[in-house]
Amino acid sequence: MAVVALAGGLGAPGVTTTAMALLLTWPLEAGHKIVLAECDPDGGAILPGALQGTMANSHGLRNLALAGRQGQLGEAFWRQLVDVTDAGSRDRLVLPGLYDPAHASSLGPVWEQLANLFTGIEQYQHDVIVDLGRRGAVGPSSVLAQRADVVLMVTRNSLRGLQSAQVRLAALRxxxxxxxxxxxxxxxxxxxxxxxxxxxxxxxxxxVLPWQPEQAAVLSDGAEQPRRFEQGELMRAARTSTTRLRQMIATRRSRLGQPAAGGREASGAR
Known part of the structure; x- marks a missing residue:
């Protein structure tokens, strides 16, 4: 099981679109699940985008602030997840992000608790993708990157994108x-x-994800799927990347020793 964090640089390099592509293509064995946690302190894009506002603002990260202060985040977390599968199988789940960036100030204690939860969540056969947006890999939410198995910097292969990535990679290291x-x-x-x-x-x-605006709009804005979307170039590239990611995770854990599963913040999982 794994925790993969995604971060970006200047502009809109496609962090959330990439995270959604990984969520939908991540290979799952029987009984396993994957959660995409949208933890961008600048606000989330999945509720108004991929989910087309169908959940209003009833689910999401903001609702964990009070639970965190009351020591109940481990139980509250599971109630905030949204199933994004057509069949309602609840094996691909999203924790929607903040709808107002002003709410980020109330989440100070929550980041550490979420990091603990994600570290222990593998005992429940879950993987986690963490969308940190442009700023989430620094500041209070950076603990989510520090506890991840792999941190991915998403960037365009333009001069502007790569200069931004170079600065942010140095800070991440x-x-x-x-x-x-x-x-x-x-x-x-x-x-x-x-x-x-x-x-x-x-x-x-x-x-390397291809520039495919029509396919990307399905993931970023909930646009109607073009024909053979799941077999399209964008989703194929995302699916291929999961193989390498799992190899990187296995190598890291072999080197460091498998972390013990568990942690009280994971209590209440189902």
């Missing part, structure tokens, strides 16, 4: 100190190739 593996997800939109970027930024390119 200082902050994480080897606690998590760091990789890159490139969203095509510039002239620079995979090998050149790996040499320059000294980070592995885990995935």
């Amino acid at each position: 200082d902050q994480l100190g080897g606690a998590a593996q760091i990789g890159l997800v490139l969203v095509e939109g510039g002239p620079f190739g995979r090998d050149e970027i790996q040499r320059t930024l000294q980070a592995e390119v885990v995935a």
